[in-house]
Ligand code: NDP
Ligand code: MG
């Protein structure tokens with residue numbers, strides 16, 4: 001059974017007695033910086049010269065300085081730029097400004113797990129990883145709740161790294177919901193596996209395969225969209241509320257019986273073998289190397305795949321159909337259809 005932490009297990013005054021730099025002001029960065037500030041923590045935001053996020057952070061009344069200045073001023077440095085650029089920001093702006101006794105924080109273990117960043121001895125290395133998108137982390141905190149977090153310590157130079165990590169987790173609201181104690185290795189490998197095999201890769205391609213099967217058999221694409229994509233949300237909501245069992249309780253007996261007899265025909269033993277191969281590439285570092293090598297080359301493979309997938313017929317069908325769903329418009333994010341984040 002995993003070890004869990006809640007508000008009573010952490011001392012907020014620890015992080016309140018430190019100075020914190022949040023490097024990056026995107027999805028996670030804005031949520032961490034604002035939640036820390038509202039928890040009475042001394043926080044500054046570190047951004048590159050000419051950063052597009054600067055105006056947003058300043059509009060919230062946050063002090064924005066360069067990443068190097070932020071790292072120099074602060075003794076807790078949370079790195080919240082995209083994983084593929086962290087090692088450049090770290091080498092250029094953070095490493096030269098680290099002192100013994102400082103702490104480097106992450107919200108995902110990728111760069112530590114695969115050795116792209118190796119902080120010096122004498123520095124605590126911690127992770128506080130919210131299990132939700134940054135915009136929800138901020139919204140929940142503002143509503144007096146929190147998003148669950150993972151907490152880990154890779155290097156406990158001070159002997160106080162756990163207390164510090166828990167204090168940070170409390171300040172962003174994560175311990176209102178609860179934290180799970182884990183390791184950088186477990187967080188990184190399970191996170192990559194979950195998103196590749198199930199949540200993103202698995203689900204996107206399951207939906208596409210279902211849509212293709214129906215349309216190739218001559219059914220209307222709008223019908224295929226509803227049955228294979230749109231209803232997904234309601235099914236997933238039930239699973240989140242009460243597990244797979246609640247979902248099966250709510251659906252018709254016809255649907256439930258079909259789940260039992262046809263589900264294993266689609267997700268057969270071969271799928272698990274494929275999942276195991278995906279996990280092998282995550283554990284060996286082969287996936288990380290492929291991703292970073294491509295990013296370093298200007299992301300040619302990534303961009304080609306993104307363009308190809310955006311051209312899947314289900315996207316055009318959905319774009320038209322979603323005009324029917326006025327309630328789906330979300331007001332609190334910057335998503336623009338057809339663009340990258
Ligand atoms: P974002 O893509 O939202 O980060 C964007 C921020 O990083 C912006 O402030 C951007 O500045 C800055 N940035 C981008 N490129 C550079 C660069 N080359 N040099 C300096 N700054 C740069 O990141 P996320 O919040 O998605 O991810 C941050 C970390 O959190 C990652 O480790 C991720 O794995 C982890 N995480 C993310 C989750 C999420 O919900 N997205 C969930 C849990 C963990 P500008 O505006 O100028 O472009
Ligand atoms: Mg992930």
Ligand code: MG
Pocket residue numbers: 227
């Ligand atoms: Mg149905």
